[in-house]
Amino acid sequence: xxxxxxxxxxxxxxxxxxxxxxxxxxxxxxxxxxxxxxxxxxxxxxxxxxxxxxxxxxxxxxxxxxxxxxxxxxxxxxxxxxxxxxxxxxxxxxxxxxxxxxxxxxxxxxxxxxxxxxxxxxxxxxxxxxxxxxxxxxxxxxxxxxxxxxxxxxxxxxxxxxxxxxxxxxxxxxxxxxxxxxxxxxxxxxxxxxxxxxxxxxxxxxxxxxxxxxxxxxxx
Ligand SMILES: *Cc1c(COP(=O)(O)O)cnc(C)c1O
Numbered sequence: 001x002x003x004x005x006x007x008x009x010x011x012x013x014x015x016x017x018x019x020x021x022x023x024x025x026x027x028x029x030x031x032x033x034x035x036x037x038x039x040x041x042x043x044x045x046x047x048x049x050x051x052x053x054x055x056x057x058x059x060x061x062x063x064x065x066x067x068x069x070x071x072x073x074x075x076x077x078x079x080x081x082x083x084x085x086x087x088x089x090x091x092x093x094x095x096x097x098x099x100x101x102x103x104x105x106x107x108x109x110x111x112x113x114x115x116x117x118x119x120x121x122x123x124x125x126x127x128x129x130x131x132x133x134x135x136x137x138x139x140x141x142x143x144x145x146x147x148x149x150x151x152x153x154x155x156x157x158x159x160x161x162x163x164x165x166x167x168x169x170x171x172x173x174x175x176x177x178x179x180x181x182x183x184x185x186x187x188x189x190x191x192x193x194x195x196x197x198x199x200x201x202x203x204x205x206x207x208x209x210x211x212x213x214x215x216x217x218x219x220x
Contacts, residue, residue: 003216004038011210018203021065021192023213025050026220029057035216036062044086044211048074055081067151067211069123072096080104086151086192086211089113089123091133094145101144108144111151111192114173116166118155127173134181147182149190149208150174154198163198167205174206 001009004022011018021044024032032043032054041061045051046068055064055078063083070078070085072093078085079100088094088110101108115124125133139147152170154163174191182188194202196215203210214220 002038004035004040007212007216008040014203016208018207019190019209021067021209021211022216023067023195023211024054024217025068025213027217029054031217032058042083044213048077051082052077065211075100076103079108080106082108084109084111084148086111087113087123088147089115089125091137094137094142094147098142098145106144107146109146109148111149111190112147112177114150114152114170116152116154116170118157118162118166122153124152130173130177131181134177146187148187149192150177151190151192153195154193154202156197160201163201164205167193167198167202167207171206 008020011020019042021042022035022040023044025046036059042063042065044065044067045054051064051066064081065084065086066078066082067086069087070093075096085097085108094110097108097110112130113124115122115126150170150173154166157163170193171191178188190208191206192209192211193207194210196212199210199212
């Protein structure tokens with residue numbers, strides 16, 4: 001079995017199945033095409049220009065996910081085709097996504113990125129910020145964005161208990177939002193957590209979507 005098949009089998013055997021986002025950043029088109037030909041259609045990219053280029057060169061039934069830090073002035077380039085934006089880390093960005101999505105008359109799914117890692121360099125909301133922000137923004141007016149869950153990245157460390165704690169924290173935030181602000185909204189259901197080095201811990205902690213690059217494609 002290839003690594004792709006092996007991971008997919010593992011994720012599909014989970015109940016409910018977990019979505020695999022193959023993180024294809026820095027990978028050339030030929031390599032992505034091979035994985036597409038092997039039947040995989042969900043890819044994640046973290047740079048706007050690279051994503052745009054790949055979108056134009058690859059078959060149109062691919063679901064492209066944007067997983068990086070997105071600057072508001074670049075939303076317009078990916079709005080026409082992006083399937084899910086994982087890294088929404090401000091309400092200013094959410095409003096811009098809504099504006100660009102409206103221009104394209106297409107609703108864009110988004111995840112609220114939470115800051116769970118110890119490192120200060122990782123982007124995302126603090127828990128209090130997200131609750132406060134949601135109270136102050138008129139989501140009903142943002143008709144072209146749909147918040148479908150949360151995303152986070154754990155600290156890059158060998159300390160398993162720390163990673164578990166951070167994923168547990170993201171899960172808890174998800175549950176709090178699900179039973180609070182997003183009560184009754186069935187579309188609010190995703191927890192995007194887990195990468196090559198920690199996806200198994202993420203699954204144990206309740207991940208619904210893993211973002212895996214190097215384990216599938218080899219080292220970048
Ligand atoms: C690069 C990246 C990944 C994948 O990382 P790997 O360790 O190669 O699996 C996942 N999520 C984000 C946000 C990334 O930037």
